[in-house]
Amino acid sequence: MVQVSFLYPSPSAIPSRLLANRWPGTSSFDSSANTSQEVTMVFFFVVSLVGAYHLALLSFSFARFILSTFLLPGVSLRKYKAVAGKGSPGAGAGAADSSWAIVTGASDGIGAEFAKQLAKKGFNVVLASRTESKLRSLASEIAASSPSVETKVVTIDFATAGAKAEKGWADLKSAAEGLDVGVLVNNVGVSHSMPVPFAETSDAEIDSIVNVNISSLLKVTKLVLPGMQKRRRGLILNLGSFAGQYPTPLLATYSGSKSFLISWSQALGAEQQGLRTGVDVVALNTYFVVSAMSKIRKSSFLVPTPKQYVSSVLGKIGNSGGAGGRPFSATLWPAHAMVDWALANLLPSEGWLLDYSFGQSLSTRKRALRKAERESKAQ
Numbered sequence: 358m359v360q361v362s363f364l365y366p367s368p369s370a371i372p373s374r375l376l377a378n379r380w381p382g383t384s385s386f387d388s389s390a391n392t393s394q395e396v397t398m399v400f401f402f403v404v405s406l407v408g409a410y411h412l413a414l415l416s417f418s419f420a421r422f423i424l425s426t427f428l429l430p431g432v433s434l435r436k437y438k439a440v441a442g443k444g445s446p447g448a449g450a451g452a453a454d455s456s457w458a459i460v461t462g463a464s465d466g467i468g469a470e471f472a473k474q475l476a477k478k479g480f481n482v483v484l485a486s487r488t489e490s491k492l493r494s495l496a497s498e499i500a501a502s503s504p505s506v507e508t509k510v511v512t513i514d515f516a517t518a519g520a521k522a523e524k525g526w527a528d529l530k531s532a533a534e535g536l537d538v539g540v541l542v543n544n545v546g547v548s549h550s551m552p553v554p555f556a557e558t559s560d561a562e563i564d565s566i567v568n569v570n571i572s573s574l575l576k577v578t579k580l581v582l583p584g585m586q587k588r589r590r591g592l593i594l595n596l597g598s599f600a601g602q603y604p605t606p607l608l609a610t611y612s613g614s615k616s617f618l619i620s621w622s623q624a625l626g627a628e629q630q631g632l633r634t635g636v637d638v639v640a641l642n643t644y645f646v647v648s649a650m651s652k653i654r655k656s657s658f659l660v661p662t663p664k665q666y667v668s669s670v671l672g673k674i675g676n677s678g679g680a681g682g683r684p685f686s687a688t689l690w691p692a693h694a695m696v697d698w699a700l701a702n703l704l705p706s707e708g709w710l711l712d713y714s715f716g717q718s719l720s721t722r723k724r725a726l727r728k729a730e731r732e733s734k735a736q
């Protein structure tokens with residue numbers, strides 16, 4: 358007879374009727390049948406526990422997604438201003454105080470919209486990008502819609518490095534000098550002109566992506582962060598991409614640069630929180646938005662206009678949306694949040710997504726090559 362463990366009741370303690378029910382046809386205690394029965398029960402018990410644990414996690418994550426995407430309001434941007442109340446929506450459109458926002462890549466798309474909407478919330482705005490004429494016309498637009506807001510225009514090419522870049526950086530530094538910068542929007546970003554295998558990517562394109570998406574992200578932040586820390590107040594919004602959250606074949610350098618942005622934002626955010634500097638950092642996980650970069654001209658449920666996108670971001674600061682569980686990250690356009698939540702919680706394998714993305718990028722590349730060929734024939 359095998360030694361009966363503490364897990365098992367002694368056979369004599371089990372009523373014979375029960376024994377007969379559990380092990381039909383046996384009148385004596387069969388220890389091997391008992392062991393396998395118990396192992397099966399323990400197995401199902403553990404599986405149920407694991408299942409219940411995952412179900413609880415999924416329910417929690419879903420509840421957090423719903424609350425943060427649809428129900429909870431964002432924090433007021435007054436939190437990042439020098440003078441609380443002045444320039445707030447209640448103070449009337451265009452009312453300004455001494456607080457500034459700096460927006461990189463401000464002349465077009467998402468950046469231009471951040472500049473306009475932050476000005477409407479009473480922030481004076483430093484507008485930085487390459488094209489002075491576009492920046493000046495945006496500054497006039499802001500002056501018309503928010504008369505008491507000041508703007509500064511800085512022409513800078515973030516893709517250049519070394520001596521060629523010195524003038525732009527010196528101009529940006531002197532524009533930001535002494536300003537009370539409450540909000541920094543690290544918006545500027547460039548991608549590949551079309552999906553391309555990494556081995557065929559030109560050195561110029563790689564340098565441009567790395568300089569704009571990584572080096573200038575670090576340099577602009579380094580320029581602004583010490584002042585924010587001194588004032589113990591600030592918000593840094595970093596324009597991330599779905600391509601950084603999930604690797605995108607044939608856009609490998611862009612995708613890697615946006616992965617850098619996520620990782621760096623999370624580390625920076627945790628530093629600021631741990632050191633209690635009062636500076637909030639958010640990596641904005643962004644899917645398609647109508648813009649020159651996305652080459653999408655018509656908005657849809659999944660693809661907002663820059664105006665819709667930025668309004669949803671600025672109204673929801675402090676929420677994670679679909680990026681729950683990823684600290685210092687937020688996916689705030691509701692349809693993007695749904696996709697993000699579903700991919701993070703329901704996708705059986707990221708390998709499937711990689712294969713799918715490869716197929717999508719490849720067909721985009723084929724279309725772009727055909728278009729380029731048509732255009733070259735037409736010339």
Ligand SMILES: NC(=O)c1ccc[n+]([C@@H]2O[C@H](COP(=O)([O-])OP(=O)(O)OC[C@H]3O[C@@H](n4cnc5c(N)ncnc54)[C@H](OP(=O)(O)O)[C@@H]3O)[C@@H](O)[C@H]2O)c1
Pocket residue numbers: 461462463464465466467468469485486487488489491513514515516517544545546547569596597598599643644645646647648649650651
């Ligand atoms: N649109 C999307 O679907 C999407 C999706 C995910 C993430 N994002 C991210 O969102 C951000 C903004 O994208 P967007 O779609 O609004 O792009 P966009 O419409 O192409 O605008 C890019 C802005 O950056 C400026 N810029 C480009 N290269 C520059 C350089 N070398 N130096 C200085 N400024 C430069 C452009 O102005 P100038 O030409 O005057 O310099 C323009 O103001 C990017 O970081 C992007 O990665 C966009």
